[in-house]
Amino acid sequence: MxxxxxxxxxxxxxxxxxxxxxxxxxxxxxxxxxxxxxxxPVSSESMVKNDKVMVYISGGINRPGVYEVQSGLRVLDVVNLAGGVTPNADANRINMAQAVKDGLHVSVPVVMAGSQSENPSGSNNERISINKASKSELDKLPGIGPAIAERIIEYRQTNGAFKELDELKKVPGIGESKFKKLVSKITL
Incomplete structure (x- = not known):
């Protein structure tokens, strides 16, 4: 049982x-x-108030592609999100302060290797990236010696990448006159 x-x-x-x-x-x-x-219920009006926009970035950029970003950001923010500009990019030809909107295409121009400058000597017009250049590359710039090159690198490490070229004047030893000599030879 x-x-x-x-x-x-x-x-x-x-x-x-x-x-x-x-x-x-x-x-x-x-x-x-x-x-x-x-x-x-979801209305068409509530769908329009989406805070995200789609931006396409291409050209002289490290990670080109389509990015979904918060509306109200600037082109500079999208450039940074896409890994920054390449060493051969001419970032001075785009408006980094432009507000992004849905469907915007940012095309970062590229300086072709061996392209000639507009000056009569025909020297190479390749700019040096103050955000990526090594100490020896920075040292090649007019008026920048090893000490100031080191200060530029220290500034980058402390404050992050330069967001605009004028920010270079915050580095000790670079005043307005030295900056004017450099501005045509540098890029972000």
Missing amino acids: DGKRSKLAVGLLIALAVAGTGLYSWWQKSTMVTAAQIIG
Whole structure:
């Protein structure tokens, strides 16, 4: 008889488990709340107020592509999000302060290797990136020696990448006159 009782007890437990699962499932369905009940109906007006915009960035950029960004950001923010400009990019030819809008295409121009400058000597017009250049590259700039090159690198490490060329004047040893000599030879 003990064998029959244990089989009966196991069968009763299985039946209770099946009944409990069915009851729990029914209870869950009856208390389920849909998203529409929480947020209400979606109108076309509420869809227009989306805070995100799509921006396409290409050209002299490290990670070109389409980016979904917060509306109200600037081109500079998208450039930074895309990994910054490449060393051969001419970032001075785009408006970094422009507010982004949905569908904007930012094309960062690229200076071709071996391109000639507009000066009669025909020397190479490749600009040096103050955000990426090494100490030896910065040292090649007019009026920048090893000490000031080191200060530029220290400034970058402390404050992050330069956001505009004028910010270079915050580096000790670079005043207005030295900056004027550099501005045509540097880029971000």
